Amino acid sequence: MARNPVELAGATPGPSFEITMDGRAVPVLPGQSIAAALWSAGILAWRTTRVNGRPRGAFCGIGSCFDCLATVNGAPNQRACLVPARPGDLVTTQEGHGRADLAV
């Protein structure tokens, strides 16, 4: 009986690397999406909604629902379930539409 998914798949990943989520270091196994890395760190939400400011994270896992939008390296509205994590990526909680910097 496997204790975790990595054991179930008999995985021996390459060396892990780090990204940060709002400044917190998050370890990543090579080949994981940003959403997968955040889930394995127990982080389920990385955006707040535009109307009610509610927390959201990954929902459909396949790029259809757009709930998992994240700001990565300053660029908002990226589907975290589809974007592969790269060493040193800075993920920050996306507030609403993530374009507050464009407000006039």
Place this chain on the structure above:
Amino acid sequence: MPTSPSEQPVPPVPPEYDLAIVGAGPAGLAAAVTAADLGMSVVVLDAAAAPGGQYYRHPAPGLGAARPEALHHGWAVFADLVRRLDRHIGTGRVRHLVNHHVWTVERGGSTAWTAHAVTGPDGPGQGRAAVTSRALLLATGSYERQLPFPGWTLPGVVGAGGAQAMLKSGLVLPGRRIVVAGSGPLLLAVAGSLAAAGATVPAVVEAAGYAGYAKNPRTLAANPGKLLEGAVHGAALLRHGLRPRTRSAVTEAHGTDRVEAVTVSRLDRDWRPVPGTGRRIACDALAVGHGLVPQLELATGLGCATHRTPDGTYALVLDDRQRTSVPGVWAAGEAGGVGGAQLALTEGELAALTIAAVSRSAGRPDARRAVALRRTRSRLRAFAAVMAAAHRPGPGWPGWLSDDTDVCRCEEVSAGEVRAAVADLGAHDARTVKLFTRAGMGWCQGRMCGPAVDCLAGAGTDPGADSSADACTDAGAGPDRRPLSCPVPLAALSEPAALPGRAGLPAITEEP
């Protein structure tokens, strides 16, 4: 008026490929290798970084998974398809364009298609591409159907297929104690995978029963493979001490910033929650879904005819050669109605044989093989119809909505707002509800809320009144229409794609 060079007709350019296939899941892969075996030149465009689609989604190479088959049924079939695909890629007969999300297909003249794609994952640096082909095969698959309930937007509530997808590709779980709920056979597979991967699954909750299957003993008897599949999933669950609770649903998820517990209620025949039957189950995640919805926007954009399947979703009308109603456009797999991987493999191969039969550049396909595939296809389609009918949402499910439940996740439109649009403003289809409330107008373009809004809009002014009319599955004015199948960044559009010239159309140039 002097004519500038740009107004001279552009001579026609022959299409680059005999066949373009959108989607590299079971149907697209089976079609690609079959068409290439027969000598056709094939391009496969797929949004993912590796072949397999959702069904054969698997860990990226960097994860070094020695046993990817542990997360799959029928992995050997996929491994064989990939071997054949790689061989054809090696000879140059197949081109597999990964990370290519096709957002529209346009007709260029009578026999050529141009598929336009956004390339690369979201973020800066996305580009665009276009390929032309004589024939087009849509193998676009499906996504999960959701029915909202109070608390379904809490973090930790994820799609059942979503949990499966994240597990298959990222080797991660959304929590340690995961309730699995909704309707359809996928739930059994998901619960089995989650438990095998070390999660505790305190409950598997199925809104329908399994009795619906027994109404069609002949179809069941003709599909021993499908019964065996069900038995395998059932046995796996029993090994983990899991017995699905039927005629029950998660009617509420509890928590403030993430899910901490769910309420499971018994349902009556119409899926209306039975008062007083709610039981609270502690969990740190919920995987929920109600079957799958064919992904049709490219097809409907081209004008392909659709029909309503027994579970209330729309699927493409296909003839026994996998042809859509639009000449030159074929489809295979879930786009023609959700029926599983084996059906998709069968239809992909069959489509390739029938495309080859009318292609000047292909060898002669084996007619006997096509007959055998057609037989398998009808058998599996019959099973798919039984499955769809058995898990069709009951008309009473809106009984578990409270007025403040968000129905549209993107635009945060509540059930109360949708009901007011129907009762007070006279909306009676999803499109009108969208105009009044913005439900379905957000990022996902109604993929998540569409089935629910359809149902609430068709349910008339008193959703609780008449249980004899099946408003949910009689509602709807046709399949969702989405002009673009994915977000297309303006930055990507500003880069000219390598667009082929088209007969009779002037090249687009900027006037000075």
